[in-house]
Each structure stands twice: as structure tokens, then as C-alpha cells.
Amino acid sequence: MDKEKVVTIEDRIPKLKTQRKQKTNRRMIIYLSLFFLLILVFVYFQSSFSDIKKITVSGNENISDQAIIKAAKISPHTSFLNLSDEDIRKGILKMGEISSVDVHKKFYNHLIIEVKEFHRVGYLKVNGKYYPVLESGKLLAGMKKGSLPVNAPIITDWKDRKLLKPMAKELGKLTQGITHRISEIHLDTESKDDNRIILYMTDGYEVRSSITHFARKMEAYPSIVQQLGPHQKGVINMDISTYFHEFGKEEAPKSETDR
Missing domain, CATH: 3.40.50.10960 (Rossmann fold)
Known part of the structure; x- marks a missing residue:
């Protein structure tokens, strides 16, 4: 029988060092990625990138788009992610001339308001x-x-x-x-x-x-x-x-x- 190949601890040390270094690098990449992601999220919310970019109002004949947007309490600097569909509906329905409201969100920061007026x-x-x-x-x-x-x-x-x-x-x-x-x-x-x-x-x-x-x-x-x-x-x-x-x-x- 051939002699079994014996690997000494001295031979294994370089390999162990390489594995540890790889694990450390992976952790560092994950931490750095999370750090930059948090920075991007912070910058997004603090900058104009999170603002509403477009508002489309449809279904209105007797009431202007601006009057509906005002009733919804939306301004050009309103954060898109902070918009509440329910709050928008309640605000517009208070006008009295509106019978129903549907709110939709589309990419990129596009708000769609569909209303139905009382005849x-x-x-x-x-x-x-x-x-x-x-x-x-x-x-x-x-x-x-x-x-x-x-x-x-x-x-x-x-x-x-x-x-x-x-x-x-x-x-x-x-x-x-x-x-x-x-x-x-x-x-x-x-x-x-x-x-x-x-x-x-x-x-x-x-x-x-x-x-x-x-x-x-x-x-x-x-x-x-x-x-x-x-x-x-x-x-x-x-x-x-x-x-x-x-x-x-x-x-x-x-x-x-x-x-």
C-alpha cells in the first residue's frame, strides 16, 4: 500500500490565511454596500429626487385640475413615498362636487388621480x-x-x-x-x-x-x-x-x- 499523503499544519496555514482574508473582504463589501445604500436613501429623501414629478388628473369637467390638487393637499415638494392614497381621497371628496376618487402611483414619481363628478x-x-x-x-x-x-x-x-x-x-x-x-x-x-x-x-x-x-x-x-x-x-x-x-x-x- 502507498503511504497516505500527510499534510502538515505548516502547509495548511497559507490556505487558512487566504480563506480568512476572503471572508473579511466579503464582510467589508457587504458593510460598505449597506453604508452606501443608507447614504443613497438619505440623499433621496433629503433631495428633490423624492418629490412628485408629475400629477395627472382625469374625469373632471366642471372642476379644474388645480382645485382638485389643492383639495388633495399636494404641492410640488411633497415626497412621493410619503403620499397617502386614503388622505388624498378624503381631501378630494370633501369638495362635494366629486362622487368618487381613485388614486394610482406609477414610475417615476407619477401620481394619477381619477375622479367622477356629480352631474x-x-x-x-x-x-x-x-x-x-x-x-x-x-x-x-x-x-x-x-x-x-x-x-x-x-x-x-x-x-x-x-x-x-x-x-x-x-x-x-x-x-x-x-x-x-x-x-x-x-x-x-x-x-x-x-x-x-x-x-x-x-x-x-x-x-x-x-x-x-x-x-x-x-x-x-x-x-x-x-x-x-x-x-x-x-x-x-x-x-x-x-x-x-x-x-x-x-x-x-x-x-x-x-x-
Whole structure:
């Protein structure tokens, strides 16, 4: 048998030294990497690199981007990593004109805010001034002098403001085709029922109904008018039962524009 190869301690010492040196170097690299990483994180948070670089607002029609950003309490120097999606949502929803908010973050430091506004369903006329009415029942600030309402009916002679919210809710359920055919909405002051309303339509008809289930009742309006024909004008009663009363020679719809 061959003699077993014997390795003396003197032969192993250089190899052990090399292994220890390699371990020490690896530890040093790890420590230095962590140190520089901490420095980079510190520099990132203390410099403009962590600031928001871009804000995109979408879904708004009546409210400006700047007004939404202001409500969210965001400035150009706000740290991107410190942004709270929930705080942004709460801040914007306080505006009242906004029904929902979605917040997204994208690389690099890009904040996306998607909003959904309550629709304008009418304009309340008070002392010659028009106040936009949202489907939530909230009133916006009055329009500038000389500005006229478009694409929504004028709500006038509306002394009981408590009825404005349910009326707005019903208007919000209507299709645009029917909404655009309503010129004015009045409370029926001659009726003992507070919910009774009178509508003056753009096609010359007068509609008498009630706020309760108003949107559901008005679904039948286009088909009723189609059956009556273009020259037969009068009052369409749309309540418990639907019936038509033609204007007499001395009768005519008395809207605000006729007064």
C-alpha cells in the first residue's frame, strides 16, 4: 500500500490565511454596500429626487385640475413615498362636487388621480341668478352675471329647499334625451300636495306630475308625445294615471320666458 499523503499544519496555514482574508473582504463589501445604500436613501429623501414629478388628473369637467390638487393637499415638494392614497381621497371628496376618487402611483414619481363628478341636473333660479344643482342635491356657487344655463332645466319658484334634494336625485336618473326636453320645473303652489310639480317642455307641452318616482313616470313621455302628434298641444298629467288635456284657444303654457 502507498503511504497516505500527510499534510502538515505548516502547509495548511497559507490556505487558512487566504480563506480568512476572503471572508473579511466579503464582510467589508457587504458593510460598505449597506453604508452606501443608507447614504443613497438619505440623499433621496433629503433631495428633490423624492418629490412628485408629475400629477395627472382625469374625469373632471366642471372642476379644474388645480382645485382638485389643492383639495388633495399636494404641492410640488411633497415626497412621493410619503403620499397617502386614503388622505388624498378624503381631501378630494370633501369638495362635494366629486362622487368618487381613485388614486394610482406609477414610475417615476407619477401620481394619477381619477375622479367622477356629480352631474349637473338643473339650475335653481333665485333673484335672477342661476345656481347649478348637482344630482346629490348640492348647490354650487351662482353663475356669473350674464351666463345662461345649458343642457339642464331651470328650477324656479322653489321655496321649499327640502324638496330640492329628492328632485335632483330623480333628475339624475333621467336619460339626456328627456332631460334636454325639459325647459323649466316649478312647484305646483296651487296643489295641497307639496310634491306636485309642473314642467314646461321645449316642445310646447306642459307636464304635471309629482317628485315621487318622477324619473320612472317620465320614461313614457317620448311615446306619449309621439302618439299625440306635433300640432296637438296641452297638459300631460303623469301621476297615478296618465291623461292628456288639450289647450283651449285661450290657454297656453306659462313658462318663465313667457312672463
